Amino acid sequence: MSPKFDRFTGTDKYIVSPALRDVVNVSISLGRPLLVKGEPGTGKTLLAHNIARGLGKEFLIWNVKSTTKAKDGLYVYDTVQRLNDSRFGTGDVRDIKRYIHLGQLGRSFTAPERVVLLIDEIDKADLEFPNDLLNELDEMSFYIPETDETIEATHRPIVVITSNSEKELPDAFLRRCVFHYIEFPEVELMKDIVHVHFPNLEKKLLKEVLARFYWLREIDGFRKKPSTSELLDWIAALIAGGIEPERVAKELPFAGALIKKEQDIEVLQAAMERSSGRGVLRNRF
Amino acid sequence: MFLDFFYTLRSLKVPVSVTEWMTLMEALAKGHAKSSLTNFYFMARAILIKSETFYDQYDQAFAHVFREAALPPDIRQEILDWLADPLNRMALSEEDLEKIKRLDLDELREELEKRLAEQTERHDGGRRWVGTGGTSPFGHSGSHPGGIRIGGTGGGGHAMQIAAARRFQNYRTDVTLDVRQIKVALKKLRQFVREGPEDELDIERTIDKTCREAGEIELVFTRERKNTVKVLLLMDSGGSMSPYSRLVSRLFSAAHQMSHFRDFKGLYFHNCVYQDLYKDIYNNEAEPTASLLKSLSGDYKVILVGDAYMAPSELFSVGGAIDYYYHNDAPGMEWLKRIADHFRYCVWLNPLPERAWIHPTIRTVGSVFPMFPLTVDGLENAVKKLMVRR
Numbered sequence: 001m002s003p004k005f006d007r008f009t010g011t012d013k014y015i016v017s018p019a020l021r022d023v024v025n026v027s028i029s030l031g032r033p034l035l036v037k038g039e040p041g042t043g044k045t046l047l048a049h050n051i052a053r054g055l056g057k058e059f060l061i062w063n064v065k066s067t068t069k070a071k072d073g074l075y076v077y078d079t080v081q082r083l084n085d086s087r088f089g090t091g092d093v094r095d096i097k098r099y100i101h102l103g104q105l106g107r108s109f110t111a112p113e114r115v116v117l118l119i120d121e122i123d124k125a126d127l128e129f130p131n132d133l134l135n136e137l138d139e140m141s142f143y144i145p146e147t148d149e150t151i152e153a154t155h156r157p158i159v160v161i162t163s164n165s166e167k168e169l170p171d172a173f174l175r176r177c178v179f180h181y182i183e184f185p186e187v188e189l190m191k192d193i194v195h196v197h198f199p200n201l202e203k204k205l206l207k208e209v210l211a212r213f214y215w216l217r218e219i220d221g222f223r224k225k226p227s228t229s230e231l232l233d234w235i236a237a238l239i240a241g242g243i244e245p246e247r248v249a250k251e252l253p254f255a256g257a258l259i260k261k262e263q264d265i266e267v268l269q270a271a272m273e274r275s276s277g278r279g280v281l282r283n284r285f
Numbered sequence: 286m287f288l289d290f291f292y293t294l295r296s297l298k299v300p301v302s303v304t305e306w307m308t309l310m311e312a313l314a315k316g317h318a319k320s321s322l323t324n325f326y327f328m329a330r331a332i333l334i335k336s337e338t339f340y341d342q343y344d345q346a347f348a349h350v351f352r353e354a355a356l357p358p359d360i361r362q363e364i365l366d367w368l369a370d371p372l373n374r375m376a377l378s379e380e381d382l383e384k385i386k387r388l389d390l391d392e393l394r395e396e397l398e399k400r401l402a403e404q405t406e407r408h409d410g411g412r413r414w415v416g417t418g419g420t421s422p423f424g425h426s427g428s429h430p431g432g433i434r435i436g437g438t439g440g441g442g443h444a445m446q447i448a449a450a451r452r453f454q455n456y457r458t459d460v461t462l463d464v465r466q467i468k469v470a471l472k473k474l475r476q477f478v479r480e481g482p483e484d485e486l487d488i489e490r491t492i493d494k495t496c497r498e499a500g501e502i503e504l505v506f507t508r509e510r511k512n513t514v515k516v517l518l519l520m521d522s523g524g525s526m527s528p529y530s531r532l533v534s535r536l537f538s539a540a541h542q543m544s545h546f547r548d549f550k551g552l553y554f555h556n557c558v559y560q561d562l563y564k565d566i567y568n569n570e571a572e573p574t575a576s577l578l579k580s581l582s583g584d585y586k587v588i589l590v591g592d593a594y595m596a597p598s599e600l601f602s603v604g605g606a607i608d609y610y611y612h613n614d615a616p617g618m619e620w621l622k623r624i625a626d627h628f629r630y631c632v633w634l635n636p637l638p639e640r641a642w643i644h645p646t647i648r649t650v651g652s653v654f655p656m657f658p659l660t661v662d663g664l665e666n667a668v669k670k671l672m673v674r675r
Contacts, residue, residue, distance in 0.1 A: 019327040022328060026317050026328050029315055029317065030308060030311060127469060127472070169335075171300065175335070176304075178331045179331055179334060179335045
């Protein structure tokens with residue numbers, strides 16, 4: 001085994017499945033962007049945060065919006081500032097470089113040491129957005145015509161890209177990525193995850209909470225199924241409210257932390273009437 | 286190394302390219318698999334597969350190559366695909382169609398499943414088992430008029446076309462028209478006009494004015510450019526269209542998601558347009574075609590989607606509508622002409638491949654509206670047509 005590259009093993013705040021851990025390491029070693037998909041709330045964005053934390057690297061986020069252009073991530077040429085300076089004589093206008101501001105991708109290339117770059121929610125942007133980044137992500141370099149400069153990555157950044165599959169990504173782009181779909185955690189892994197966030201959580205409460213939570217996830221017809229982040233919010237609410245484990249079992253206190261849509265509340269009510277109690281649940285755990 | 290695996294994936298229609306394969310080789314050379322099959326499984330999946338929708342095929346291929354498990358017999362899928370394709374039925378003569386009624390498709394399918402399960406060995410001749418020759422409705426070289434041929438070459442010429450689906454290979458690739466491709470094609474449907482408040486900096490004119498003022502900065506503002514294209518999508522929801530409903534719904538959702546149209550309307554009709562169009566095909570919420578023609582200006586770009594495959598009476602007769610309880614006072618043809626007269630930009634998208642456009646009603650509709658196949662190329666050409674006046 002070559003120990004040359006940085007090796008990610010998870011952090012004290014983020015429990016990673018062995019499969020995902022290996023995939024992260026493969027992508028780091030090959031120098032290819034890691035594309036992460038998965039249900040909302042399965043920790044796609046947090047993964048990038050924790051790769052940076054775990055490896056002790058600087059962390060850059062490029063939040064993609066519907067108006068984001070690929071060029072914004074490379075650099076912005078602030079013409080208006082330059083025009084203004086030329087008029088009022090407030091700065092050295094001859095030096096174009098002063099008006100070239102690097103975007104997050106540009107900054108990740110020029111950083112003195114290897115950084116972790118998160119391109120968050122790439123599917124929010126225009127259809128052509130991923131295509132415009134092909135070469136930049138492949139070669140890890142780009143050209144600024146204004147200054148006749150080529151910015152080349154001194155250290156290839158570790159690139160993590162998240163997508164919620166709102167738009168399909170072009171094949172050419174996908175071909176250059178390493179892909180992982182974060183599955184919803186199993187009960188055992190979920191216990192570990194909860195433990196990381198609430199180390200002192202009562203065993204009994206945890207058991208009831210998880211039983212209730214996985215029961216919820218099995219109900220068909222939710223527009224948005226409750227996910228890990230909602231579970232953590234819910235547990236925090238239960239602890240803050242000082243709710244007894246018995247009450248969690250019987251009713252569903254603070255359901256608002258788990259269910260966010262009006263239609264889903266109706267679905268939940270119907271499901272609770274159907275099960276009327278929890279005879280079925282007890283058998284499962 | 287593992288080339289079998291690569292080709293097995295490809296044969297299961299997983300889009301794996303050489304680039305990805307080379308990446309996998311690189312990762313292997315670096316020792317990431319740690320000589321463990323499980324590690325290799327996850328690593329290869331991350332590198333080769335780019336969508337969770339292919340994970341299942343990946344699992345099948347992996348099991349097949351590395352554990353020598355059997356692949357599910359895909360011939361069965363081919364048969365089912367073939368059965369689902371109405372084109373195959375169109376190619377039959379009237380006489381055969383009459384005979385096929387004796388066994389409807391679902392029955393035929395069930396029967397086939399049953400016999401495939403019962404049969405344990407190769408079978409040639411005879412009247413019952415799936416095999417070659419004979420008069421069983423399944424197998425090849427046979428002479429059962431409503432039969433399905435499985436592989437092999439044609440015998441008496443009576444058997445239906447080839448279940449091995451080779452004839453429809455091109456057609457099958459056309460089905461890959463996904464939402465993204467439709468969106469890319471529809472994106473070309475735009476017409477920019479400046480309107481609204483003057484709040485956008487006009488760089489060209491600012492530079493020009495500033496130069497004329499000898500460097501004294503003069504900002505010039507202009508109106509924002511907006512797309513003025515308005516789209517009306519009329520979709521056939523008739524029975525003969527149901528095999529294409531997924532394709533049509535993809536077109537609908539792509540058009541609906543296109544935020545750059547100024548207005549978008551989607552309505553349904555049943556086989557042919559008469560005096561009513563429907564907002565929702567299930568609860569019959571109707572909108573009179575005449576009022577639509579009045580309220581919508583002629584510059585709407587109209588996309589009609591349908592197979593235009595119907596009984597001639599549905600197109601040419603008063604009262605010819607396929608729905609028994611629905612009476613049309615003017616023949617469908619009349620309504621189609623009214624639409625074509627009112628709207629300057631119209632196209633008809635037909636999910637049937639062009640070589641099937643031989644039916645008289647398809648030809649007639651094609652003479653009223655420029656007709657394009659519902660494929661990537663067809664859609665692009667249709668959009669081009671919509672941008673120019675007829």
